[in-house]
Amino acid sequence: MKTQADLYRELPSVDELVRDPGVSDLADREGQSATADACRTVLAKLRSEIAAGHLDEAKLSLALSDLSSAVHAEVNHALSYSLRPVINATGVILHTNLARAPLAQDAIEHICDTAGEYSNLEFDLESGERGKRDVHVDRLFRKLLAEDNVGLRPTERAGAAVPTQPVKTGAEISTIVVNNNAAAVLLALNTLAEGGEAIVSRGELVEIGGSFRIPDVMAKSGATLREVGTTNRTRIGDYERAINEHTKLLLRVHRSNFEISGFTEQPSITELVALAHKHKLPLMEDLGSGALFDLRTVGINDEPGVLGSLRSGVHVVSYSGDKLLGGPQAGLISGREDLVKKMRSNSLFRALRVDKLTYAALEATLLAYVKRDYNAIPALRMMQMSKEEIARRAATVQQKIQSGEGAPSTRVELIDGESLIGGGSAPSAVLPTTLLSISCEQLSANELATRLRSSDPPLIARVEEGRVLLDLRTVFPAQDEVLTQILVRNATV
Numbered sequence: 080m081k082t083q084a085d086l087y088r089e090l091p092s093v094d095e096l097v098r099d100p101g102v103s104d105l106a107d108r109e110g111q112s113a114t115a116d117a118c119r120t121v122l123a124k125l126r127s128e129i130a131a132g133h134l135d136e137a138k139l140s141l142a143l144s145d146l147s148s149a150v151h152a153e154v155n156h157a158l159s160y161s162l163r164p165v166i167n168a169t170g171v172i173l174h175t176n177l178a179r180a181p182l183a184q185d186a187i188e189h190i191c192d193t194a195g196e197y198s199n200l201e202f203d204l205e206s207g208e209r210g211k212r213d214v215h216v217d218r219l220f221r222k223l224l225a226e227d228n229v230g231l232r233p234t235e236r237a238g239a240a241v242p243t244q245p246v247k248t249g250a251e252i253s254t255i256v257v258n259n260n261a262a263a264v265l266l267a268l269n270t271l272a273e274g275g276e277a278i279v280s281r282g283e284l285v286e287i288g289g290s291f292r293i294p295d296v297m298a299k300s301g302a303t304l305r306e307v308g309t310t311n312r313t314r315i316g317d318y319e320r321a322i323n324e325h326t327k328l329l330l331r332v333h334r335s336n337f338e339i340s341g342f343t344e345q346p347s348i349t350e351l352v353a354l355a356h357k358h359k360l361p362l363m364e365d366l367g368s369g370a371l372f373d374l375r376t377v378g379i380n381d382e383p384g385v386l387g388s389l390r391s392g393v394h395v396v397s398y399s400g401d402k403l404l405g406g407p408q409a410g411l412i413s414g415r416e417d418l419v420k421k422m423r424s425n426s427l428f429r430a431l432r433v434d435k436l437t438y439a440a441l442e443a444t445l446l447a448y449v450k451r452d453y454n455a456i457p458a459l460r461m462m463q464m465s466k467e468e469i470a471r472r473a474a475t476v477q478q479k480i481q482s483g484e485g486a487p488s489t490r491v492e493l494i495d496g497e498s499l500i501g502g503g504s505a506p507s508a509v510l511p512t513t514l515l516s517i518s519c520e521q522l523s524a525n526e527l528a529t530r531l532r533s534s535d536p537p538l539i540a541r542v543e544e545g546r547v548l549l550d551l552r553t554v555f556p557a558q559d560e561v562l563t564q565i566l567v568r569n570a571t572v
C-alpha cells in the first residue's frame with residue numbers, strides 16, 4: 080500500500096499542470112497567471128485531502144485523470160462575479176441583505192447613459208464654470224416637496240392643527256445627498272450639535288441593523304447625547320426640563336424596526352415644534368424610511384412622510400434613498416435652507432458625498448415621482464400589487480409544477496400570508512399576500528431551501544414550520560418562469 084509520501088509524489092508540479100494539453104488552451108484564453116493560480120489551488124486542495132486521509136490510491140488516480148476539468152472549474156469560479164442577481168421570494172420588499180430597492184428601468188438607463196462618458200456632474204453648462212453636483216436632484220426635491228398631496232402625516236391630514244412655521248413651501252427646502260442615512264445623521268448631528276447637547280427620548284435610542292446605534296453615531300459626531308424620559312413614556316416636559324445653555328438640537332428618531340405598545344406616551348410633533356420654536360432650537364427628525372408618496376394608498380397608516388414632517392414644522396429630516404423612496408443607496412437631508420447650507424460647507428460633507436452613478440439613479444427615480452409614474456419604481460409597484468394578482472401568478476406556478484415529472488412527491492399549496500415592507504418600516508407595515516408553500520417527501524425544508532439558494536440564479540425563500548414558503552410579491556413577473564423551472568429541477572426528485 081502506498082504511503083502518504085508516495086501519494087504526494089503522484090501529484091504533478093504547477094508547471095507540469097499548466098503545460099498539460101487540457102489546460103494550456105485555458106492559459107491562452109484566460110491568461111497565464113489566472114490559470115497558474117487555479118492550478119495551484121487545485122493541487123493545494125488535493126494535498127490537503129491527502130493529508131486529511133480522504134484520498135487513497137484509487138481515489139487519487141481518479142482525481143488525477145480529470146485534473147484539467149477541475150482547473151477549468153476553478154478558473155471559471157475565480158473569474159466570475161461574486162456579486163450576482165438573485166430571485167427574492169422572501170416577500171420582504173426592502174430586504175437589506177438582498178440590496179434593498181431594485182432600481183427603476185429609467186434609473187438603470189440613466190446610469191448607463193452617463194457612466195461611460197463625461198458628464199456635467201459639477202459643471203454649469205450655461206456659464207461654463209464649475210457647478211455643484213447637488214443641483215441635479217435638489218431641483219426635483221424642491222418640486223416634490225412643494226406639492227401638497229405626497230406623504231402627509233395621516234393625523235395631520237385628518238384635520239389636527241398644523242403649525243405653519245417655519246417651512247411653508249418646498250421652494251424653501253434644500254436637499255443634500257450623502258452616502259446613506261447613517262452618514263446623513265452623522266453629518267447633521269456634527270453640523271448642528273457638535274460641542275453641545277442633543278436631546279433624544281430614551282424610547283428612541285434605536286439600533287438599526289448593521290450596528291447603526293444612535294448613541295454611537297452621536298458620540299462620533301462630537302455631540303453629547305442628553306437622554307430624556309423613559310423607555311416607554313416621554314413627555315414634552317421631559318424635553319423642556321433638559322434644555323440648558325449647552326443644548327443645540329432636539330432630535331426625534333423614527334422607531335423604524337420595533338414598536339412599543341401598552342403604557343406608552345410620546346409628545347406629538349406639534350408639541351416638539353412649539354418647544355423648539357420657543358427656545359430657538361433646531362428640531363431634526365431621523366425618518367429612516369422617509370416615504371415620498373402616500374402610503375395609505377396601500378393601507379399603511381403609521382409611516383411618517385418627508386413632506387408631512389417638514390410641513391408640521393420639523394426643520395431638518397434625514398432618510399434613506401433605498402428604502403421607501405425606492406432608489407439607490409443614499410442618505411438625504413431635506414430642510415431649512417440655512418441649516419442645509421451649513422451642512423454643505425462642513426468638510427465632512429466632502430468625505431460623505433456620492434458619485435455620479437448615485438446622482439443618475441436618484442435623478443431618474445425622482446423624475447418618476449414628479450411624473451407620478453409610481454409604477455415605474457419596482458418597490459412601489461410591488462407594494463401596490465394585489466393579493467389576487469399574486470394568487471393568480473402563484474396558481475400558474477403551482478399548476479406547472481404539479482403537471483411535471485416527479486410531481487407526486489412534491490406538495491404545492493397556496494396559503495394566505497403577509498409580505499413585509501422591510502427596510503426599517505414599522506414591523507406592522509405588512510401587506511396581505513398569497514404564498515406558495517412547498518414540501519417535498521425526500522427533502523427537509525432546510526435542505527430544499529439550500530438547494531434553491533445554490534441554483535442559478537439563486538432563489539431565496541422563507542422557511543417556516545418545516546415548509547418552504549415563496550412570496551411572488553417580490554419576484555418580478557418576468558422571473559416567474561425561471562422560478563418555476565428552478566422549483567421543478569430541485570423539488571421534484
Ligand SMILES: *Cc1c(COP(=O)(O)O)cnc(C)c1O
Binds near residue numbers: 262287336367400
Ligand atoms: C434605516 C435607518 C437608518 C440607517 O439608514 P441607512 O440608509 O441604512 O444608512 C437610520 N435611522 C433610521 C431611523 C433608519 O430606519
